[in-house]
Amino acid sequence: AQSVTQPDIHITVSEGASLELRCNYSYGATPYLFWYVQSPGQGLQLLLKYFSGDTLVQGIKGFEAEFKRSQSSFNLRKPSVHWSDAAEYFCAVGAGGTSYGKLTFGQGTILTVHP
Amino acid sequence: EPEVTQTPSHQVTQMGQEVILRCVPISNHLYFYWYRQILGQKVEFLVSFYNNEISEKSEIFDDQFSVERPDGSNFTLKIRSTKLEDSAMYFCASSLGTTGLEQYFGPGTRLTVT
Numbered sequence: 001a002q003s004v005t006q007p008d009i010h011i012t013v014s015e016g017a018s019l020e021l022r023c024n025y026s027y028g029a030t031p032y033l034f035w036y037v038q039s040p041g042q043g044l045q046l047l048l049k050y051f052s053g054d055t056l057v058q059g060i061k062g063f064e065a066e067f068k069r070s071q072s073s074f075n076l077r078k079p080s081v082h083w084s085d086a087a088e089y090f091c092a093v094g095a096g097g098t099s100y101g102k103l104t105f106g107q108g109t110i111l112t113v114h115p
Numbered sequence: 116e117p118e119v120t121q122t123p124s125h126q127v128t129q130m131g132q133e134v135i136l137r138c139v140p141i142s143n144h145l146y147f148y149w150y151r152q153i154l155g156q157k158v159e160f161l162v163s164f165y166n167n168e169i170s171e172k173s174e175i176f177d178d179q180f181s182v183e184r185p186d187g188s189n190f191t192l193k194i195r196s197t198k199l200e201d202s203a204m205y206f207c208a209s210s211l212g213t214t215g216l217e218q219y220f221g222p223g224t225r226l227t228v229t
Contacts, residue, residue, distance in 0.1 A: 036220070043119070043206060044158070044220035090158065101146060101210060102171055103218060105158040 002027040002093050006106035013081050014114045021076040021109050023065075023091030032094035033074040034103065035065055039087045047089075050074060061085070086113045117141045119221035121207050127227045128197055136192045136224045138207030147190045148208040148218060149182065151175070158206065164190065197228045 003026045013019055025031055032051050036044040048059025055067040065076045074091060091106040120139045128134050140147050149161040163170040164182055181193045190209075194201055204225050208218040 034217075041222070043121075043222040044208075046217065046219065049217055092158075101148070101218065102160045102163060102173075103148075103150075103158075104160065107157050 002031070002095060002104045004091050004093050004104055004106035006089075006091055006109050008109045009107065010110045010112070012112040012114060015083050016080050019076075019078045019081045019085070019111070021089050021091075021111070023074045023076065023106060024072050025074060025091070025093045026072065027093050027095070031074075033065075033067060034092045034094065035059065035063070035074075035076050036090045036092060036105075037061075037087045038090065038108075044090065047076070081111075081113055083113045083115060086111055119207055119209055119219055121205075121221035121224050123224060124222065125225045125227070127229065130199060130228055131196050134194050134197055134226065136194075136205050136207075136226070138190045138192075138221055139188050140190055140207065140209030141211070141219055142188070144209035144211045144219075146170075146210045146218075147182075147184070148210075149192045150206045150208065150220075151203040152206065152223075153200075153203045161192075161205075194226075197226075199228050202226055202228045 005024045007022050034049045035047040038044050047063050048057050050057050050067045058064050063078050088108045088110050090108045092103040094103050122137045147164040150158050152158045160173050162172045162176045179195045183191050204223045206223045207221040210218045
């Protein structure tokens with residue numbers, strides 16, 4: 001069965017600092033990987049996705065993520081955080097084939113940005 | 116930009132009552148999903164729906180739950196007899212691709228069962 005671990009429940013950074021949110025997954029085949037962001041009162045917004053090909057993927061709002069098969073990781077990065085990035089971030093793994101796109105989510109990481 | 120919408124944003128109901136949560140997926144999407152998030156826990160998959168039938172469901176999605184696409188635009192989740200443990204945020208999602216991935220989520224309905 002697929003699973004996702006986000007080791008950091010809460011991260012605090014200063015505005016302008018770099019950010020890395022960790023995500024480790026478990027899946028038997030090539031995974032489909034996603035990062036979503038949720039601001040208070042909002043739904044889950046897709047930041048970026050990895051299906052295949054280039055292991056460094058670019059997303060919206062200046063985020064990027066790198067797929068590392070050897071480490072079963074898909075960490076999210078941003079070189080310079082803005083106060084508006086404060087939100088909760090979810091990593092998810094999706095199954096293809098007959099699973100019709102069921103997503104399995106990590107616990108989420110809450111990002112606080114200090115001015 | 117097209118988006119998934121959900122109504123109501125907050126529903127309070129008494130234990131044992133039936134509730135229907137409503138979603139309007141993105142209009143040209145073909146795959147529809149419900150997820151839930153109990154406070155402080157992970158977002159959990161409930162059910163996927165394609166071509167007017169359930170494609171997959173989780174163990175959570177027991178006989179008390181049902182889904183329906185009553186017309187060309189709405190997608191509903193019904194809980195027949197709510198329990199306290201059904202209190203959660205319920206998210207609807209939809210996707211276009213043939214593999215059903217890249218899902219777009221609605222803002223959620225917070226269900227409180229008292």
